[in-house]
Amino acid sequence: MKKKQFEKPKGKQEYNPTVIEAKWQKLWEETGIFSPNLDRAAKPFYNLMMFPYPSAEGLHVGNMYAFTGSDIYGCYKRMQKYDVFEPIGLDGFGIHSENYALKMGRHPKEQAKISEKNFYRQLRANGNSYDWSRKLETYDPDYYKWTQWIFIQLFKKGLAYRKKALVNFCPQDKTVLADEQVIDGKCERCGTVVEKQELEQWFFRITAYADRLLENLEKLDWSERVKIAQRQWIGRKEGINIAYKIEGSNEEVVCFTTRPDTNFGATFIVIGPEHPLIYKITLKRYLDAVKKYARAAAKKSDKERIPEGRKKTGVFTGSYAINNLNGKRLPIWISDFVLGNVGTGAVVGVPGHDKRDFEFAQAMKLPVIRVVVGVDGDKSEITRIEQVQEEEGTIINSEFLDGMDIHKATHVIMDYLEEKGWGVRQTTYHLRDWLISRQRYWGPPIPMIHCEKCGWQAVPGKDLPVLLPDVRDWKPKGIHSTGLRLRPFGLELMAERGRSDSRSSGQAVESPLASVASFVKTNCPNCGGGAKRETDVSDTFLDSSWYFLRYLSTEITDRAWDKKRSEKWLPVNMYIGGAEHSVLHLLYTRFLSMVFYDLGLVHFEEPFSKFRAHGLLISRGAKMSKSRGNVVVPDAYIEKYGADTLRCYLMFCGRFTQGGDFRDTGIEGMHRFLKRVWRLVSENFKFKISNLKLGEEAEHLMHKTIKRVAEDIESLDYNTAIAALMKWLNFLEERSIARGSEQKANKPGLEDSALERHGTIDKKTKSNVKGQMSTVRTEELEVFLKLLAPFAPHVTEELWQMIRSSVLGRRFSDSGQSIGQSVSGAATKNKPGLEEPYKPGLEAEKERPKIDNWSIHSQPWPKFDPKLAASKQVTLVVQINGKVRDRLPVEAGVSKDEVEKLALASERVQKYLGNRKPQRVVFVADRLINLVI
RNA sequence: GGUCCGGUGGUGAAACUGGUAUACACGCAAGACUUAAAAUCUUGUGGCAGCAAUGCCGUGUGGGUUCGAGUCCCACCCGGACCACCA
Secondary structure, eight states: OOSOSSOOOTTOOOOOHHHHHHHHHHHHHHHTTTOOOTTTOSSEEEEEEOOOOOOSSSOOHHHHHHHHHHHHHHHHHHHTTOEEEOOOEEOOOSHHHHHHHHHHTSOHHHHHHHHHHHHHHHHHHTTOOOOGGGOEETTSHHHHHHHHHHHHHHHHTTOEEEEEEEEEEETTTTEEEOGGGEETTEETTTOOBOEEEEEEEEEEOGGGGHHHHHHHGGGOEEOHHHHHHHHHHHOOEEEEEEEEEETTSSOEEEEEESOGGGGGGOOEEEEOTTOTTHHHHSOHHHHHHHHHHHHHHHHSOTTTTSOGGGOOOOEEEEEEEEETTTTEEEEEEEOTTSOTTSTTSEEEEOTTSOHHHHHHHHHHTOOOOOOEEOTTOOOSOOOSGGGOOOSSOEEOSSGGGTTOBHHHHHHHHHHHHHHHTSEEEEEEOSOOOEEOEEOOSSSOBOOEEEETTTEEEEOOGGGOOOOOOOOSOOSOOEEEEOSSOOOOSOHHHHHTTTOOOGGGGOEEEEOGGGGOHHHHEEEOTTTOSEEEEOOOEEOHHHHTTSHHHHGGGTTOOSSSSOHHHHHHHOSBSEEEEEGGGTTTHHHHHHHHHHHHHHTTSOSOSOSBSEEEEEOOEEETTBOOOTTTTOOOOHHHHHHHHOHHHHHHHHHHSSOTTTOEEEOHHHHHHHHHHHHHHHHHHHHHGGGOOOSOOOOHHHHHHHHHHHHHHHHHHHTTOHHHHHHHHHHHHHHHHHTSHHHHHHHHHHSTTHHHHHHHHHTOSOHHHHHHHGGGTOOOOHHHHHHHHHHHTTTSHHHHHHHHHHHHTTSTTOOOOOOOOOHHHHHTTOOOOOOOOOOOOOOTTTHHHHTOOOSTTOSGGGSOOOOOOHHHHSOSEEEEEEEETTEEEEEEEEETTOOHHHHHHHHHHOHHHHHHHTTOOOSEEEEETTTEEEEEO
16 A cells, blocks of 8 residues: 555544634533632632724734734633633724614614624634623623713712813714824724814813823833823923913913923914903904904814914914013914913914924014024024024023023023912823713713703612613714804804803704603702703713723622622733723723722722733735725634634734734644644654653753743743744654654655654663654643643644543543632642543533543643753854854853863864964853954 | 834744844745645755855944944934824
């Protein structure tokens, strides 16, 4: 028979991912090995992944990438005998999902059911080790009941309030948006340029926590880039509000500045077109021009206010302010480059030391005075924009500040201004209060009732949840005029300020719920009289700000979460997610946790002690997007290669925290790797080689790989962990029965040389093993599978069971403890018991073991011996003048003298050295010796 | 404009605290097996020169520090992310 080189072992199974993956997924869930006992766990480890928005067709490989990366960490921690809690759910409320429903022409509720099914199917197919008994969806009334309850807690604390303000409005999505949801002047969801509207809305007072949010960052073990982004977003700045008297008026204009040191260089003042003083100070003959300018500005969005080339425009008010420092008259201008919601809405113009001020001065032909000399020493007049000096320097032309460096001068002038009563030190923030209301349907109704007599009242706890009514007409309505002319926020409105009656604005954004009479009509919880419900819903980001708390208490119905459990499990030990949430979800969640802490609801201020942002998975060199047509959906790959292959391949694309590039060709290679693993184990395990004495190289490689994989997983360098396993596999294969047989067939006589080469076995064993050509010890196979288990959970489980059913002395535990206890690491002893024969495929399912620690994922992570992990033999590089000239194989730890002797004796070195003697010898232990001549 | 990441073979990417550049994989080439293909296996694979031993060059560009630089410093070019007329 010519066909094959060696007999197929009996019962040999080909690697069939489709069958084994479905089998183990089912078994894992049924036996609950990934469901820790939340109340009794001994070593809790909360491994959390940002839950997805089920907003589109399904998860793409970018999502799978993130989930897999998080899951690997969880699997690893579980094998380290932590009680890992790894939950999953859906962030299914909100604009994302509603927009998708709009697109599909379905009711959001109906669409949610479809998406839910599909998302959970995909997540299961990926083989993540979730606790499926504790999933949650934010649109579930059992969940949003508590989202509403949280809103009420904030309201009672004065942290949720209504105010009329200039807010972002998206004309496409027909709702208001928080500042964080406006990206580059556009709506985060649909990309439409947002408008500014003055509307009365619900806000959360996140600004009250600005300093704590900033200061706590220092204590967090988070990806640095996310911390930087949060710092920048909070944008704390120390400066001073300086008041300038207006000539011929009792009014004064207050300007915020961080550079009061340059105040002697002030030549004008600019106030924004929204500024309330405009009417009061503009002289009659300038009034028409000012009004016209202000109206035009009000129509523009923030983005539209930045003209081409930042060309400055403006109008003069006719008034002057007095600079207290030197009595100088500063003309007051109006310009739209000054924003109403930044600082005080007015700036003092120092054109010599601020580029925008310079541009304005040039456009309006205003004087420029130099008051700082930079490091270049240039004291000349500033006439070109490149000369505008904004950096370090020394003060001139500023009387008592002259000669000081700018930092000292800033201090001195602030003290001086405060002393004189002309200014007050002021800290400003970029962070604004969180606009929480949305004029949409698919969200938790804000649980508030408005009574004409009693004002805003919270819905009593017993009446929660305020159910989202099932309505047919759920589509967004948009701006609704209340009879008066629809007009954007502008001059007249500002002038009317002081009257806080919201109806006076003449407009409102109408929510879909407002037309549901039965929903709106209610009674006041305070006086019992007729009242109206709030018809806005809350922002999606409120839903996702507390989900990690709910996961722990999904079965509890009488409170949002169980405090004991939260104390046991929180803060989250490892949180993984996208960097795009740096200033959205991650900031809101921190804020709410602080509020909960202040309310005595939780014991921590910071919800996530460790956070790592994963990188972006791109596809064929470009970001995945529908327009590029390079969005990769995982389903087909899982079907073709199995989830294990996809998982490993995704993790192999690059460093997890830096992202990677998904290419079709690479995945074939990973599938090959797993097939080789399958072959190695399935064809070698049955020899039960346990008396084999491992050679030095084999032993070293095993221990080194254990060390490497553990370290790499810890730092999320999954790509190199897999590479280390591949390298080890390459080595093991050389000693494998299969390879040996093939080599034997190809090259007779290789048998002996292969054995000699590895020198892995003693004589006694050799005689036993030689005929079979396998020199792979079973322990090596087991360790290999354990190290690979987090990456490829199914195939390693299958092979593990294969070995376990076969190898002598390995028995099932029959301790009968509950799963929860066993996973807790209370080392379940392997008492001798029944040995279960390995039954491939579906047969195994029928007789599945109902015992603890049966799974590879419940095995302890292999330990390594540091001595064995360290190399005994090293290749030492011999350099001459820094160039590699020779390599010496030496024992690790060899001394400098010895190496020098060896090096000088080397023929190759002699050739380069000639008669010369090294003037200097640099020696780095176990690395190199450099002879300098 | 500001801040922060990156730039290494044909490709995805490795390189610990400054110490063998290109691990691991893909692709490609040649070979084995096969009627053939697929699959699998073997060998090779940074560039240039050479039959070869070997030599020279080589981590975006130009400088610098150092016995030694992908790694540190300075200047610049390119790509990406976040923020942005923020006073």
